[in-house]
Amino acid sequence: MSSSNPLRDPADRRLPRIAGPSGLVIFGVTGDLSRKKLMPAVYDLANRGLLPPGFSLVGFARREWQHEDFAAEVHDAVKEHARTPFREEVWQQLIQGMRFVQGTFDDDDAFERLRGTIEELDKAQGTGGNFAFYLSVPPRSFPVVIQQLKKHGLADQSSGSWRRAVIEKPFGHDLKSAEDLNKVVHEVFAPDQVFRIDHYLGKETVQNILALRFANTMFEPIWNRSFVDHVQITMAEDIGIGGRAGYYDGIGAARDVIQNHLLQLMALTAMEEPASFDADALAAEKTKVLGAVRLPKDLGRDTVFGQYAEGWQGGEKAVGYLQEEGIDPQSKTDTYAAIKVEIDNRRWAGVPFYLRTGKRLGRRVTEIAVVFQRAPHSPFDHTATEELGKNAIVIRVQPDEGVTVRFGSKVPGTSMEIRDVSMDFAYGESFTESSPEAYERLILDVLLGDSNLFPRTEEVELSWKILDPIEEYWDRHGRPAQYPSGTWGPVEADEMLAREGRSWRRP
Amino acid sequence: MKIDLTDTTASKINKALVQGRRAIGTPAVGMVLTLVIVTDEENAYDALKAANDASREHPSRTLVVIKRVSRTPRDRTQSRLDAEVRVGAEAGTGETVVLRLYGEVVDHAQSVVLPLLLPDAPVVVWWPVNAPLDPANDPLGALAQRRVTDTYAAEQPVRELTARADTYTPGDTDLSWTRITPWRSMLAAALDQVTCKVAAVEVEGEEFNPSCELLAMWLADRLDVPVKRSLSNGPGLTAVRMATDTGRIVLDRADGSLATLSIQGQPDRAVALKRRETAELIAEELRRLDPDDTYASALRFGVERLSEVSDAGVAFDEAADAVLEPPSKSDEQSPGLDAPSPGGEPVEAAAEAAAPEAEAEAPVTDAPSGTAASEKKAAAK
Numbered sequence: 001m002s003s004s005n006p007l008r009d010p011a012d013r014r015l016p017r018i019a020g021p022s023g024l025v026i027f028g029v030t031g032d033l034s035r036k037k038l039m040p041a042v043y044d045l046a047n048r049g050l051l052p053p054g055f056s057l058v059g060f061a062r063r064e065w066q067h068e069d070f071a072a073e074v075h076d077a078v079k080e081h082a083r084t085p086f087r088e089e090v091w092q093q094l095i096q097g098m099r100f101v102q103g104t105f106d107d108d109d110a111f112e113r114l115r116g117t118i119e120e121l122d123k124a125q126g127t128g129g130n131f132a133f134y135l136s137v138p139p140r141s142f143p144v145v146i147q148q149l150k151k152h153g154l155a156d157q158s159s160g161s162w163r164r165a166v167i168e169k170p171f172g173h174d175l176k177s178a179e180d181l182n183k184v185v186h187e188v189f190a191p192d193q194v195f196r197i198d199h200y201l202g203k204e205t206v207q208n209i210l211a212l213r214f215a216n217t218m219f220e221p222i223w224n225r226s227f228v229d230h231v232q233i234t235m236a237e238d239i240g241i242g243g244r245a246g247y248y249d250g251i252g253a254a255r256d257v258i259q260n261h262l263l264q265l266m267a268l269t270a271m272e273e274p275a276s277f278d279a280d281a282l283a284a285e286k287t288k289v290l291g292a293v294r295l296p297k298d299l300g301r302d303t304v305f306g307q308y309a310e311g312w313q314g315g316e317k318a319v320g321y322l323q324e325e326g327i328d329p330q331s332k333t334d335t336y337a338a339i340k341v342e343i344d345n346r347r348w349a350g351v352p353f354y355l356r357t358g359k360r361l362g363r364r365v366t367e368i369a370v371v372f373q374r375a376p377h378s379p380f381d382h383t384a385t386e387e388l389g390k391n392a393i394v395i396r397v398q399p400d401e402g403v404t405v406r407f408g409s410k411v412p413g414t415s416m417e418i419r420d421v422s423m424d425f426a427y428g429e430s431f432t433e434s435s436p437e438a439y440e441r442l443i444l445d446v447l448l449g450d451s452n453l454f455p456r457t458e459e460v461e462l463s464w465k466i467l468d469p470i471e472e473y474w475d476r477h478g479r480p481a482q483y484p485s486g487t488w489g490p491v492e493a494d495e496m497l498a499r500e501g502r503s504w505r506r507p
Numbered sequence: 508m509k510i511d512l513t514d515t516t517a518s519k520i521n522k523a524l525v526q527g528r529r530a531i532g533t534p535a536v537g538m539v540l541t542l543v544i545v546t547d548e549e550n551a552y553d554a555l556k557a558a559n560d561a562s563r564e565h566p567s568r569t570l571v572v573i574k575r576v577s578r579t580p581r582d583r584t585q586s587r588l589d590a591e592v593r594v595g596a597e598a599g600t601g602e603t604v605v606l607r608l609y610g611e612v613v614d615h616a617q618s619v620v621l622p623l624l625l626p627d628a629p630v631v632v633w634w635p636v637n638a639p640l641d642p643a644n645d646p647l648g649a650l651a652q653r654r655v656t657d658t659y660a661a662e663q664p665v666r667e668l669t670a671r672a673d674t675y676t677p678g679d680t681d682l683s684w685t686r687i688t689p690w691r692s693m694l695a696a697a698l699d700q701v702t703c704k705v706a707a708v709e710v711e712g713e714e715f716n717p718s719c720e721l722l723a724m725w726l727a728d729r730l731d732v733p734v735k736r737s738l739s740n741g742p743g744l745t746a747v748r749m750a751t752d753t754g755r756i757v758l759d760r761a762d763g764s765l766a767t768l769s770i771q772g773q774p775d776r777a778v779a780l781k782r783r784e785t786a787e788l789i790a791e792e793l794r795r796l797d798p799d800d801t802y803a804s805a806l807r808f809g810v811e812r813l814s815e816v817s818d819a820g821v822a823f824d825e826a827a828d829a830v831l832e833p834p835s836k837s838d839e840q841s842p843g844l845d846a847p848s849p850g851g852e853p854v855e856a857a858a859e860a861a862a863p864e865a866e867a868e869a870p871v872t873d874a875p876s877g878t879a880a881s882e883k884k885a886a887a888k
Contacts, residue, residue, distance in 0.1 A: 006698070007694055007698050007729050008699075009801060011800045012800075012801040013795055014688045014791070016692055020696075049692060049693070053777075089764040089765040089780075096777055
């Protein structure tokens with residue numbers, strides 16, 4: 001993008017950031033993610049006028065489709081899942097740049113056809129050779145696709161144009177495999193052209209953590225070990241593994257969620273103020289925090305892994321994990337994981353961070369709760385404050401996005417009785433309807449080359465360094481604790497906190 | 508829930524608001540701003556509907572001030588305030604109070620509105636029609652950080668633009684300006700794609716549509732080249748043509764929704780450029796409440812200087828041909844500016860007519876007033 005454009009003016013804040021001439025190639029375009037998230041996000045971006053004229057969307061899959069079939073499929077997906085209303089003229093703009101390439105990942109002809117398609121689009125649509133390759137494919141296909149891109153010259157950037165790779169989690173299943181994967185990818189794409197999607201980081205509420213902390217004065221002074229008692233980060237799902245047995249078994253909740261989402265949320269909650277809001281400064285601070293994470297000495301005591309057992313979930317009967325179709329009845333895969341970590345730095349020394357995630361829990365919720373210490377001295381007598389809990393600031397990531405502040409307040413009418421009340425900032429009801437989906441933001445950032453919201457290689461590898469010892473411990477010791485579906489996890493997890501005089505929040 | 512109050516006061520309305528919120532069980536609401544809509548009975552419904560739609564993005568307290576016309580001298584001496592308080596589902600995501608003012612209180616609307624503003628939250632005033640000539644010094648406008656007018660709804664839009672320029676105060680904005688954001692963004696995107704030097708521009712659109720003038724002034728202001736405003740049958744803006752040293756760039760929208768972007772040497776591309784609903788415009792307007800300096804700069808460029816360019820007979824094609832030669836410094840001097848405008852254009856006359864009125868409104872701003880100053884500015888250029 002030329003900086004000499006006289007129509008661009010930093011003071012002109014109405015003009016949105018429009019991506020330059022470019023196209024997006026989606027591998028695995030027939031998949032769920034593509035239909036439910038990616039295609040609607042592309043349409044929503046176009047509808048908001050954020051895509052460049054001539055933007056092109058290329059689907060690559062095994063299915064025997066013509067361009068028209070693909071367009072029809074996108075049309076249906078957009079109609080069903082897009083956030084913004086369907087508009088014919090936006091569709092007309094998009095459809096001109098839609099192409100489908102049929103083939104398997106090891107099919108050389110197909111990749112040649114893909115290259116032909118890209119060259120044709122450069123001519124017909126003016127995409128200028130700028131293409132992002134979105135790998136919405138199973139992890140085992142990563143290396144094949146990456147190698148094919150290299151072999152057919154699709155990853156070569158000519159002067160003035162770019163080629164980028166977008167990859168989805170999992171970024172490996174342990175440190176070693178992550179390093180291998182990074183090596184494969186970086187051999188073909190330069191590190192700054194690789195975008196790892198962690199869709200949590202695209203959420204408005206997650207970006208709001210930084211705004212909350214660093215744009216205000218009232219939170220940061222108490223955001224440290226002198227005032228914070230502990231931090232709980234929860235991501236709970238109410239669903240089971242559904243049809244993903246093949247992917248999930250052997251991976252488990254910790255690898256699936258803690259390694260990426262929860263550790264990223266923790267890094268954003270705990271990091272120091274970055275020097276600026278650019279990608280390098282942010283990554284530097286997050287890396288520092290992740291590097292300072294210390295695991296508990298006794299992993300048996302301070303980590304818990306579990307599996308959902310048969311039970312009732314929200315009025316429906318649910319089978320246990322081991323009874324799910326396609327799951328080995330002897331499987332030790334965790335569907336629930338809770339760990340305690342500490343961050344060894346001046347700000348956080350001695351403050352435990354409890355991370356937990358699980359399937360088939362009470363309800364679907366993701367939140368960060370910063371729980372404060374009790375007041376050092378209370379002028380009220382014991383009976384007055386009996387019902388008073390600890391103060392807390394809760395950042396609700398999803399659903400019902402917002403921030404809750406919990407504090408004590410006098411109950412009206414009584415002599416002196418203090419009880420917890422909540423003060424609520426609801427992003428949710430009013431803003432979400434119009435605030436963009438995470439994928440919209442992230443796809444746009446990829447096209448703009450803005451890597452603020454994407455975890456980097458070092459962050460991924462550091463996260464595995466944190467998780468690997470825990471996974472190894474679980475492998476060698478014991479079996480997952482069973483918890484009935486629809487509850488908030490195994491009793492062992494409650495005991496883990498109770499030993500330290502704390503308890504899990506009921507989110 | 509809806510509470511009707513007849514012959515009431517601001518404090519009773521405040522009580523009704525609290526009562527209404529209690530009754531529907533949401534005592535605290537996270538409203539981010541107060542939107543004051545000043546309108547007549549005729550336009551109230553549409554304006555309120557647009558505001559309620561926009562409130563999905565910006566939960567707000569909406570105060571609709573409807574000034575009723577008194578038909579007889581007796582009516583004018585009597586003063587009455589009626590209010591309709593709406594909370595909950597009927598008011599979008601915020602609260603709405605429709606205020607109907609009769610008689611003398613019409614001239615003192617600010618006394619009703621002031622007690623009803625949300626504490627500590629920004630105030631936006633929007634006049635869908637009949638905006639005052641000097642919004643910042645209007646008693647209601649003075650309460651607001653942001654004053655939204657709509658010259659599109661004016662009888663003589665171009666004349667109105669001149670008045671806006673004369674009284675511009677940071678925080679002023681106009682929906683005619685909001686309407687062209689997609690055009691501006693697409694034109695900027697087009698110039699992102701080619702490195703070139705623009706020599707002349709033509710903006711084509713329907714008559715009496717101030718958005719065309721604003722777009723032309725913005726382009727002239729940013730690019731420092733002659734911009735010609737030409738007429739078409741619409742709808743709205745129909746085309747922008749830029750002559751550059753690498754060829755033509757044309758953004759053409761004949762049907763008001765799907766446009767074609769043609770850049771010489773590149774394939775033609777379809778671009779969605781739909782004319783937007785008022786609700787979308789208001790939502791965009793409420794997104795940022797800081798002064799819009801780009802608008803100010805474009806506005807102050809002056810409508811009359813656009814007409815000079817056209818009158819001086821700088822044919823767009825001539826200018827286009829001129830720069831296809833290697834560019835020299837002298838290109839930046841537009842031939843039209845040296846010669847005084849022959850005048851006689853209705854636009855020019857209108858601008859002059861607007862000037863005394865604007866002065867009568869006692870401009871306290873440091874904006875140059877009247878055409879004399881504008882001409883000086885043009886001459887100094």
